[in-house]
Amino acid sequence: MHTNSTIELSREALKNNIAFLRKTFDKKTILSSVVKGNAYGHGLSEFVQMANDCGITHFSVFDVEEAKIVYNTLQDKVTVMVLGLVSDEDMEWVVNHNIEFFVFDKNRLNKAIKVAKSSNIKAKIHIEIETGMNRTGFDKKELPSVVSILKKEGGHLVLKGLCTHYAGAESIANYYRIDKQIKRFDEAYQYMCANDLKPEIKHSACSAASMMFPETRMDLVRIGIMQFGLWPSPEVFVNYLNSKKSKIDPLQRVISWKSKIMNIKTVQAGEFIGYGTSFLAERKMIIAVVPIGYSHGYSRSLSNQGRVIINGTRCVVVGSVNMNMMTVDITDVGPVKKEDEVILIGKQGDTAVSVASFSDLSNQLNYELLTRISKTIPRKTKQ
Numbered sequence: 140m141h142t143n144s145t146i147e148l149s150r151e152a153l154k155n156n157i158a159f160l161r162k163t164f165d166k167k168t169i170l171s172s173v174v175k176g177n178a179y180g181h182g183l184s185e186f187v188q189m190a191n192d193c194g195i196t197h198f199s200v201f202d203v204e205e206a207k208i209v210y211n212t213l214q215d216k217v218t219v220m221v222l223g224l225v226s227d228e229d230m231e232w233v234v235n236h237n238i239e240f241f242v243f244d245k246n247r248l249n250k251a252i253k254v255a256k257s258s259n260i261k262a263k264i265h266i267e268i269e270t271g272m273n274r275t276g277f278d279k280k281e282l283p284s285v286v287s288i289l290k291k292e293g294g295h296l297v298l299k300g301l302c303t304h305y306a307g308a309e310s311i312a313n314y315y316r317i318d319k320q321i322k323r324f325d326e327a328y329q330y331m332c333a334n335d336l337k338p339e340i341k342h343s344a345c346s347a348a349s350m351m352f353p354e355t356r357m358d359l360v361r362i363g364i365m366q367f368g369l370w371p372s373p374e375v376f377v378n379y380l381n382s383k384k385s386k387i388d389p390l391q392r393v394i395s396w397k398s399k400i401m402n403i404k405t406v407q408a409g410e411f412i413g414y415g416t417s418f419l420a421e422r423k424m425i426i427a428v429v430p431i432g433y434s435h436g437y438s439r440s441l442s443n444q445g446r447v448i449i450n451g452t453r454c455v456v457v458g459s460v461n462m463n464m465m466t467v468d469i470t471d472v473g474p475v476k477k478e479d480e481v482i483l484i485g486k487q488g489d490t491a492v493s494v495a496s497f498s499d500l501s502n503q504l505n506y507e508l509l510t511r512i513s514k515t516i517p518r519k520t521k522q
């Protein structure tokens with residue numbers, strides 16, 4: 140087990156974020172917690188347990204490996220929906236455990252029907268519509284044949300939902316593209332209904348769409364990033380603030396990541412720090428070595444840029460981030476000793492390092508940064 144650092148998940152923050160989301164959406168709208176990518180790096184099993192304690196009973200995952208972790212953690216107390224990959228070998232497990240899943244091609248539809256027939260359990264499907272993202276989903280011209288399969292095999296299927304996904308709702312620049320997608324999705328829904336196939340629910344919104352295009356909320360919203368206390372983009376946040384009198388961020392960061400100082404060194408002016416020549420000490424400096432590197436998910440692109448908090452002060456990463464270590468300038472932070480706390484993401488006193496400031500620096504999205512945090516770091520939940 141990795142002991143160089145710890146990740147803490149705040150239940151209070153999650154409760155706050157869920158309350159905000161529930162207040163924002165219609166009471167009848169189902170809140171599906173999207174937990175792909177190891178729950179955006181938060182730790183899948185730990186996170187879904189905590190989210191379920193906070194009242195979440197619907198989870199969306201990318202693939203069956205993740206579905207199994209959620210199922211093993213919470214069994215049939217919750218609904219699990221696979222947004223992405225279900226391979227043929229996994230179909231039997233999926234159908235037998237009442238896992239819901241997106242269907243976006245006929246192979247999968249036929250496989251689902253075959254397995255449902257042989258195990259005598261109906262497959263719970265969400266038909267995904269291609270509306271313009273051009274990734275997965277049935278095209279308009281495929282719909283008539285899909286409809287005829289659904290009608291013929293209706294006895295082996297539950298048409299749980301009709302769904303689609305938008306291509307970049309977090310940016311106003313994509314407004315027309317998203318608007319077109321919304322219209323195409325509605326056409327597909329009307330077509331299904333006109334053929335007496337009424338899905339139990341329809342859904343399309345991720346965090347950004349749910350905030351920027353309220354009409355996309357429909358019967359269920361698939362919320363990933365915002366439940367963790369982060370906005371999909373600065374634009375979505377600003378757009379939200381513009382609609383409100385109080386200019387306070389209603390979300391709270393769930394994750395914090397801490398380590399400890401491993402070594403302290405004094406470096407003379409004129410010396411280079413770390414590998415190569417990327418950082419030259421221009422004065423006499425004191426350096427703390429922190430046992431975290433890119434193998435733990437602290438991106439190498441944060442070399443000479445990342446910020447951490449030591450002794451209540453923001454300190455800069457100097458030199459390159461190595462595989463297992465990095466060096467931090469502590470010349471001006473006062474008395475510090477080995478084993479003192481280092482905050483990689485989180486707060487100490489009034490000083491904070493947010494994921495956003497951290498990822499702006501490295502030009503990564505919050506999403507990517509979080510999901511890269513190594514799975515081997517222990518996750519603890521705290522009140």
Ligand SMILES: *Cc1c(COP(=O)(O)O)cnc(C)c1O
Nearest residue numbers: 173222304345346361362363364
């Ligand atoms: C990841 C994902 C979401 C959630 O996206 P956020 O921006 O994190 O809210 C919703 N729907 C689908 C299909 C996804 O893949």
